Amino acid sequence: MAKTEPSMDEWLKEAKASENADQCGMFLTHNGVVRVTPKRQVREGVQGIGDVAQVEFSYDAAGVDAAVAEALTWPGVHYVRVWLNEGALSVGESIMYVMIGADIRPNCIDALQKLVGHIKNDLVVEKEIYA
Secondary structure, X not given: OOOOOOOHHHHHHHHHOOOOHHHOOXXXXXXXXXXXXXXXXXXXXXXXXXXXXXXXXXXXXXXXXXXXXXXXXXXXXXXXXXXEOOEEEEOOOEXXXXXXXXXXXXXXXXXXXXXXXXXXXXXXXXXXXXO
């Protein structure tokens, strides 16, 4: 069963009120969503797989907590928040939200890309179910 999605307006309000908010010159948010096009088709050009109907999604919660703690040690990063969904997710449903607050744009962009990449590559299990 999918979780209730967080409000990005609320997240941003909380981030701006956080202890280190005065050190953040930028906040970036990533929202990963289940798409109809299979991952192997998008990334490898494999055709004829069919459309994605659902994704079975799970994750390593302790690993995500450790990744968030590590991200807070990266250059210029002062705020990190992550939400991951779980269960059978349909096309259009959110898989994850990640918010990074950092001092300057390059640090914020780099941290967001690095953290999302680590979560997607190492901490989640996604099984596409085809229509």
